Amino acid sequence: MTIISDREIILKIKNGEINYFEIIVKKYTSKIYQLIKTKILIKEDVEDLVQNAFIKFYKAINRFNEKLPILPYLYQIAKNELKMYYRSKKNFLPLKENFKNEDERSFFERFERKEDYLKKLKKEEKEMIMMLVDGFSYKEIAEKFKKSLNTVKSIVRRARRKLIINK
Amino acid sequence: MNKGKNLEKKILDRVYRFETKKTVGEILLKGATFLFLGFTVFILGSIFYEILKEQTTFDLLEIFSEDFEVIKKYFFETVYIFYLELPKIILILLLILISIFFYLSWQLFKNFNKIKNKVISLIKFWRRKI
Numbered sequence: 347m348t349i350i351s352d353r354e355i356i357l358k359i360k361n362g363e364i365n366y367f368e369i370i371v372k373k374y375t376s377k378i379y380q381l382i383k384t385k386i387l388i389k390e391d392v393e394d395l396v397q398n399a400f401i402k403f404y405k406a407i408n409r410f411n412e413k414l415p416i417l418p419y420l421y422q423i424a425k426n427e428l429k430m431y432y433r434s435k436k437n438f439l440p441l442k443e444n445f446k447n448e449d450e451r452s453f454f455e456r457f458e459r460k461e462d463y464l465k466k467l468k469k470e471e472k473e474m475i476m477m478l479v480d481g482f483s484y485k486e487i488a489e490k491f492k493k494s495l496n497t498v499k500s501i502v503r504r505a506r507r508k509l510i511i512n513k
Numbered sequence: 514m515n516k517g518k519n520l521e522k523k524i525l526d527r528v529y530r531f532e533t534k535k536t537v538g539e540i541l542l543k544g545a546t547f548l549f550l551g552f553t554v555f556i557l558g559s560i561f562y563e564i565l566k567e568q569t570t571f572d573l574l575e576i577f578s579e580d581f582e583v584i585k586k587y588f589f590e591t592v593y594i595f596y597l598e599l600p601k602i603i604l605i606l607l608l609i610l611i612s613i614f615f616y617l618s619w620q621l622f623k624n625f626n627k628i629k630n631k632v633i634s635l636i637k638f639w640r641r642k643i
Contacts, residue, residue, distance in 0.1 A: 362630030
């Protein structure tokens, strides 16, 4: 079975072979679902937002640069969907929320006034956290900063400890 | 696991519904535009021809059955008279419509594979559903 890259999938979809979108859906649905599930408790709303995110991505696919990774773009769309959802429900993201399956990304997004807390971090720590929130993986962050995976994880862990102490 | 599959199915359903509406709409719109353009060009072309026929403008073309010396002598004068007798507004309209027609035809030719692939994908999907 030939493994096809995301770039090739996007090119095929742009060429009208829209059945390849199924691969993107199968690959990324669970990740987008997990992201939105940590923010919203109502299951039906979570599913609606996940669907909306993929529909918006599909509609924008002709403008999407196939050289870029898909996941950060999908995350951004999902976050925009969440913002619109909160606006419609007039909900606020509380500081003290009990998250199920909390991961690094959702931890850093908990801070309402992020800039005040992020000022206490070093430039490198801040940049890594912003990349993490934008959906980049540890591996991609390590490649960008030319550091090892373990080093990146240590830096992020240190930043997290600083944010907890200063909360 | 089933929940995940159901959600994926819902996403794909929505995507294919959206694309079906979009593609069918585009095909109908482009088809209607082509038909309208073709019909209009035909009508205008017929009117253009009838006007020239009524004015006996085509008689000017008889110069080409004369000797070469005669053609050489009266060529530019004949062309000038021909130009004066042309119904210019209809001619400009015809040229614009024909240009649009060719532009749309070129677009269709350029995107033919893309449209074909889309239609095939849509047919395969809806056949699976049925």
